[in-house]
Amino acid sequence: MQIATLSSGQGQRSFVALLDSDRGRYWPITDLVDGFDGDMVELIRAWESLAPQLQPRGEGYPLTDARLEAPIHPHRNMFCVGKNYYEHATEFSNSGFDSSAQAGEVVPEHPIVFTKAYSTLIADGDEIPRHAGVTSQLDYEAEFAVIIGKGGRGIKKADAFQHVWGYTIANDVTARDLQKKHRQWHLGKSLDGLCPLGPWITTADAIDPGNATIRCWVNGELRQESNTGLLIFDIPTLIETLSAGIELKPGDVILTGTPVGVGIGFDPPRFLDTGDVVRIEVDGMGVLENAVGK
Numbered sequence: 001m002q003i004a005t006l007s008s009g010q011g012q013r014s015f016v017a018l019l020d021s022d023r024g025r026y027w028p029i030t031d032l033v034d035g036f037d038g039d040m041v042e043l044i045r046a047w048e049s050l051a052p053q054l055q056p057r058g059e060g061y062p063l064t065d066a067r068l069e070a071p072i073h074p075h076r077n078m079f080c081v082g083k084n085y086y087e088h089a090t091e092f093s094n095s096g097f098d099s100s101a102q103a104g105e106v107v108p109e110h111p112i113v114f115t116k117a118y119s120t121l122i123a124d125g126d127e128i129p130r131h132a133g134v135t136s137q138l139d140y141e142a143e144f145a146v147i148i149g150k151g152g153r154g155i156k157k158a159d160a161f162q163h164v165w166g167y168t169i170a171n172d173v174t175a176r177d178l179q180k181k182h183r184q185w186h187l188g189k190s191l192d193g194l195c196p197l198g199p200w201i202t203t204a205d206a207i208d209p210g211n212a213t214i215r216c217w218v219n220g221e222l223r224q225e226s227n228t229g230l231l232i233f234d235i236p237t238l239i240e241t242l243s244a245g246i247e248l249k250p251g252d253v254i255l256t257g258t259p260v261g262v263g264i265g266f267d268p269p270r271f272l273d274t275g276d277v278v279r280i281e282v283d284g285m286g287v288l289e290n291a292v293g294k
């Protein structure tokens with residue numbers, strides 16, 4: 001099942017909708033479930049009782065008449081994981097931009113967890129702000145993102161997928177100069193607009209999270225191509241690690257890390273600039289495409 005946050009009509013009020021991307025049609029959830037007027041997080045909270053009612057009714061509406069919004073606005077920062085593919089860990093280590101590693105270390109012993117401010121979220125099709133004057137080293141990171149359904153603390157690996165509601169695509173856009181200069185990564189990861197997310201959320205039943213191919217193009221050139229089967233720390237490990245002392249809540253977002261092929265992996269590095277277009281695709285989950293603005 002595909003669930004989107006859309007806006008349409010005068011006032012552009014946003015709403016959640018059941019989506020059929022192949023047919024380009026949508027059905028507002030409020031039309032399918034009497035009395036429901038919530039956002040994506042509220043839909044996730046009420047999922048067990050609402051899901052059986054989410055059947056397309058009638059022809060729905062054409063997606064061309066609506067605007068895709070960022071699919072979810074979590075109530076706190078997105079959790080992110082650094083250096084979670086071997087080849088990317090190597091390219092980052094060799095790039096000279098990694099101020100986090102211990103001497104001689106390439107692959108981390110434990111997951112590297114940081115957060116990205118939720119104010120960074122933008123939708124498919126929105127422009128990524130260039131932030132000229134703040135950064136001269138803007139970089140892309142295609143990522144597979146997990147949306148938490150049922151919350152919990154102390155979740156064990158074996159139970160982790162019972163807590164996953166869905167998946168989407170993220171671009172963990174990064175200001176490399178700030179990431180390096182300030183050592184802690186938060187600032188370089190959290191400039192306004194640096195997290196394209198979407199285009200929608202695909203529910204967990206429709207995706208194999210252990211075998212999802214992720215590809216990223218910049219201006220039509222394939223830069224990243226990998227598979228979630230190659231994650232160093234898999235999704236159950238990340239959920240167990242995070243939830244050990246932090247209660248995960250419905251609607252929490254986890255970015256699982258980027259594969260090899262980011263801009264700093266090239267010599268010389270290939271940073272983003274105004275007009276560049278980053279396109280990320282995961283089979284069965286749609287395409288997230290954003291141009292860099294001024």
Ligand code: MG
Pocket residue numbers: 080081082141143172255257258
């Ligand atoms: Mg990342």
